[in-house]
Amino acid sequence: MAKTLNILLMDPPYESSNTATSLRLIEATLKKGNNVTVFAYEGATALSFRHQKGHPNPVKKTSLEEEKHPLTKDFVSALFEVAKKKDVEFKWVNCGLCVDERGVGDWVEGPVRGGPPQFVEAVQKSDKTLIVATTR
Amino acid sequence: MSKYLFIESRDPFESKDTIQLYGLIKELSHQGHNVALYLVQNGAFSSRKNAKVQLFPELLKEQNIKVYVDDYSLEERGISKDEIHQSLVVSNVDQLSDLVLEEGRKPVWH
Numbered sequence: 001m002a003k004t005l006n007i008l009l010m011d012p013p014y015e016s017s018n019t020a021t022s023l024r025l026i027e028a029t030l031k032k033g034n035n036v037t038v039f040a041y042e043g044a045t046a047l048s049f050r051h052q053k054g055h056p057n058p059v060k061k062t063s064l065e066e067e068k069h070p071l072t073k074d075f076v077s078a079l080f081e082v083a084k085k086k087d088v089e090f091k092w093v094n095c096g097l098c099v100d101e102r103g104v105g106d107w108v109e110g111p112v113r114g115g116p117p118q119f120v121e122a123v124q125k126s127d128k129t130l131i132v133a134t135t136r
Numbered sequence: 137m138s139k140y141l142f143i144e145s146r147d148p149f150e151s152k153d154t155i156q157l158y159g160l161i162k163e164l165s166h167q168g169h170n171v172a173l174y175l176v177q178n179g180a181f182s183s184r185k186n187a188k189v190q191l192f193p194e195l196l197k198e199q200n201i202k203v204y205v206d207d208y209s210l211e212e213r214g215i216s217k218d219e220i221h222q223s224l225v226v227s228n229v230d231q232l233s234d235l236v237l238e239e240g241r242k243p244v245w246h
Contacts, residue, residue: 003237017177018145018245021229024208025236028229034237128237132245135146 002088004035006126008119010134012043013072019047022132023075030082035089037122039114042134045094047072048111049104073108080110093118139170139241143232146246147178148189154179157246158191165200172235173203174227180209183220196223204231 007026011019026036040047054069056062076092083090093114099105105113123129142161148154161171173195175183182189183205195201204227205220217226236243 005233005237021145021176021206024229025232029233029237032230032233034233127239128243130143130236130243130245 002034003127004037004089004125005029006037006039006119006122006129008039008041008129008131008133009044009047010042010132012046013049013052015043016135018132018135019044019072023072023079026079027082030079030086030088030090033086033088036079036083037089037091037093037126039093039095039119039122040098040111041095042098043102045098046102046104048076048092048094048107049073050106050108076110077108091122093122137168137170138164139172139238140164141172141174141235141238141241141243143174143176143243143245144179144182145177147181148187148192149181150178153246154182155190158195161195161201162191162198165195165198169200171201172241173201174206174232174235175204175224176206176209176232178209178213180205180213180215183210183224184215185219185221193221196221204235206232 009022029036050073052071052073054064054071056064057067080090092111094111096113096115144154144157146154161173164171181187182192196203204225207226207228
């Protein structure tokens with residue numbers, strides 16, 4: 001029977017390995033046929049920001065194409081695709097106040113705006129909640 | 137008795153918090169609780185036999201504690217399976233997902 005994981009992220013893109021591990025965990029959980037709700041707070045609200053851009057690397061002299069710079073917005077979109085293929089529920093909620101502070105309100109398709117009341121509701125409805133707080 | 141899952145992402149030489157967490161885990165074990173410790177990211181550095189990490193070897197002797205180490209984190213850091221403590225379970229995010237969702241187990245990220 002499908003379970004539901006509720007996970008709270010706080011780190012901004014390119015700041016901490018916590019983000020990569022969390023996204024790997026979310027993907028694995030979805031692929032196992034479980035539902036996942038992500039709450040992105042503080043800097044993590046920028047993970048799904050639509051206007052992220054890759055770049056060449058002048059030090060290594062690699063082009064934009066060669067560099068294949070990973071963008072977290074693409075990872076977020078890929079998770080929605082995984083959920084669709086597995087026919088499981090995947091929600092990505094960005095904290096509205098955190099979004100406004102950072103001006104990162106233009107997202108890829110999928111995430112919605114929310115806040116602490118939605119988080120409390122998700123905690124009550126989920127099987128487990130995992131808080132991935134910023135390290136410092 | 138309770139079941140816990142601690143996901144340790146920090147290098148024991150970077151933060152004393154890690155050693156304090158090991159102390160908490162040992163205490164929980166002595167109180168009869170079941171504890172899973174999953175080493176990930178720089179937390180994987182504790183897995184090396186040659187690393188002199190305070191308290192960590194003691195955890196490996198405890199009956200109520202099972203210690204996992206993330207295969208991807210080992211690979212990223214160039215740590216081979218020959219270098220790590222034998223009693224560690226080399227694991228992956230699939231198993232981590234199962235542990236997080238295991239009924240009654242309380243997951244804590246550190």
